[in-house]
Amino acid sequence: MVPDLRGVAGRRRLLEDPPLAPPYQSTWDLRRAYVDLGDIEESRVAFRVGRQDLNFGYARLLGTSYWRNASRGYDAAMAVLNWDWLRLNIFAASQVVATPSGLCHHQQGNDIHGVYSSFKKLIPHSTVEPYFLWHLAPGIKTEEGNLAKLDEKTLGLRWAGTVSRFDFDAETAGQAGNIGSDNIRAWAWSAIAGYSLNPLNRTVRIFAKYDFASGDRNPNDGVHGTFDQLYPNIHDHHGLADQIAWQNLKSVRSGVKVSVRRNWMLAGAFNGWWLASANDSFYNSSGGIVARDTTGLSGTHIGNEYDAQTSYRVDRNLELGGGVAYIRSGKFLLRTGHAPSYTYPYVMINYNFF
Numbered sequence: 001m002v003p004d005l006r007g008v009a010g011r012r013r014l015l016e017d018p019p020l021a022p023p024y025q026s027t028w029d030l031r032r033a034y035v036d037l038g039d040i041e042e043s044r045v046a047f048r049v050g051r052q053d054l055n056f057g058y059a060r061l062l063g064t065s066y067w068r069n070a071s072r073g074y075d076a077a078m079a080v081l082n083w084d085w086l087r088l089n090i091f092a093a094s095q096v097v098a099t100p101s102g103l104c105h106h107q108q109g110n111d112i113h114g115v116y117s118s119f120k121k122l123i124p125h126s127t128v129e130p131y132f133l134w135h136l137a138p139g140i141k142t143e144e145g146n147l148a149k150l151d152e153k154t155l156g157l158r159w160a161g162t163v164s165r166f167d168f169d170a171e172t173a174g175q176a177g178n179i180g181s182d183n184i185r186a187w188a189w190s191a192i193a194g195y196s197l198n199p200l201n202r203t204v205r206i207f208a209k210y211d212f213a214s215g216d217r218n219p220n221d222g223v224h225g226t227f228d229q230l231y232p233n234i235h236d237h238h239g240l241a242d243q244i245a246w247q248n249l250k251s252v253r254s255g256v257k258v259s260v261r262r263n264w265m266l267a268g269a270f271n272g273w274w275l276a277s278a279n280d281s282f283y284n285s286s287g288g289i290v291a292r293d294t295t296g297l298s299g300t301h302i303g304n305e306y307d308a309q310t311s312y313r314v315d316r317n318l319e320l321g322g323g324v325a326y327i328r329s330g331k332f333l334l335r336t337g338h339a340p341s342y343t344y345p346y347v348m349i350n351y352n353f354f
Contacts, residue, residue: 026070027101063233126161148180188213215248215277241325245283273302301330
């Protein structure tokens with residue numbers, strides 16, 4: 001189970017009973033059901049229609065959160081074009097809204113359309129992925145508090161690759177459009193670089209990462225400046241406890257991963273978080289508002305997280321793992337009346353039946 005920010009923001013204890021609602025509980029549902037025409041991985045042209053996963057790039061903006069008890073799905077139609085040097089995905093989709101029981105459905109009018117491309121030979125040793133996403137949704141609040149329609153366009157570019165012992169993954173995106181009469185002007189970028197070495201025949205990778213997502217500097221100017229993270233797979237992007245959204249954020253992350261054996265991994269990481277705009281909110285991993293000080297006097301330091309985890313693959317089907325994340329609240333959370341710390345341990349058993 002991956003808890004929400006009630007662990008930090010609401011002084012909630014880990015072992016208390018969680019609310020009996022998604023993403024904690026969905027008793028039964030039609031999880032996946034789709035029809036393929038052609039092979040979407042191999043065919044030159046293929047189509048998939050039905051309830052399915054959508055995962056593109058590093059899944060920073062569009063992915064499936066498998067670490068939720070009730071993971072995200074999409075009702076979608078997708079066309080895929082494959083060439084030796086290019087893959088092109090064209091899709092129209094609606095996120096399935098999970099309910100505690102019964103068949104889940106998408107919200108009418110809450111749609112995301114997109115074109116996601118991947119160029120394999122444009123730059124040596126790397127992949128370049130330009131994309132365009134168009135998000136439409138009803139009932140979104142304007143700065144004046146009125147409900148209006150969201151019409152948001154995201155234009156982005158991801159570049160990832162490996163050169164000798166170095167690996168890198170960088171992405172930037174800008175957003176424009178409107179929420180009713182409010183204009184949208186937001187942007188974000190992320191970059192991670194790693195270096196691998198092999199002391200004593202053990203693979204060791206060290207890495208450093210920085211994330212930025214714009215915030216709203218003025219809540220009354222008719223311009224929405226908070227970057228929208230859309231529908232990401234947020235797991236371990238900003239810490240193992242999965243508490244942070246890529247919205248109004250400055251984040252640093254560094255760590256090390258050690259392959260003790262071919263089937264045994266150890267890893268540790270440090271995360272630090274700050275508000276990009278002191279006047280905007282701190283958002284949890286689902287994009288919900290945790291706290292806001294419109295005066296900007298509570299500072300910008302959200303907090304730090306320290307992570308340790310391990311996993312051991314017994315065989316091709318069975319994997320065991322565990323870890324712990326410790327969050328220490330910063331000045332902003334403390335001044336807005338939230339808990340000083342939060343500890344999140346977990347154990348994992350993963351079995352593949354096929």
